[in-house]
Amino acid sequence: MATAQTLKRSKNKLSSPEEQVAILSDHQSTGIQSFDSKLHDIGLLPLRPTTIDIFQINVGKMCNQVCKHCHVDAGPDRKEIMTRETMQLCLDALKGTDITTVDLTGGAPEMNPDFRWFVEQLSKLGKQVIVRCNLTIILANPKYHDLPEFFKRHRVNVVSSLPYFTAKRTDAQRGDGVFGRSIKALEMLNEVGYGKNDTGLQLDLVYNPSGAFLPDDQLGLEITFKKKLKEQYHIDFNNLFAITNLPVSRFLDYLINADKYDDYMDELANAFNPAAAAGVMCRNTVSVSWDGYLYDCDFNQMLELKINGGAPDHIRDFDMERLVSREIIVNQHCYGCTAGAGSSCGGTTT
16 A cells, blocks of 8 residues: 555655545554544534535646646646536536536636536526636636636636735745736736625635645735735735645645655644534535546545445436435545634635
């Protein structure tokens, strides 16, 4: 079985989800209580949904950026793209349900050739659409320059990652020039009304730490971000979500190669919050992969831990009753969503 130390000694990258799951499952080597037994201690095992009112759909892993922390391992070279046929299966599943919100993610979801068609069809169903926009995609190609107007037309809620309010820290995490392009994209969104009072056009930013530590208080960060972005760039936005980096994919690889895995897992476990555990996003969300498979959350999707417990694992066999009664799959990475105040925007890939 792969372990953190054997992979580091062999200088292998975490090339497969199976290796990642093996490392996360080896909780004895870190001396940290298993997450499922922690849930048992507080009466939450087995963890089950409370309802399903959010569909989070990954429409593809192609992205115009290659971010160091990306748990999707997204980039320009990724070819996994949701087809219109699979999108139609999602639409068929949504019809007649009480699911209110569809959360589109990627990669850069806008790079899917059927992205706009999908948003239009979801809007016709009366669903609130969230798009995880990485901001720089708006400037990446002239064909994306009208995205702010498209988002406005369909009343899309835009959620975008901005690691910090300075260029140095943002570019260190997301690539050279990303901060400047992000500010320009935010200006374009502001110009059509996003983030402004009384427009109803929601623009939320997402902050995640640049290293192996927990985010600061969310409210304090929001106040600081709003002050700095307004003073320096005249940027307005609605909310800031502070999320914890989960030990998955590129970030897990970083932790292992920097000899920080054990310490970081210990920090997450020590910050376990029972209230955050009771409200984790997997309890009201289903995650759909680019090829139509169903997962408890976006992180389980990247680890290829498909939904189980008797529920169908593909969108073509969608069954709300069985999905609501399923048992949610957990592992040590789940400590990330239950540390401190919890990851309020868990699963973001922007």
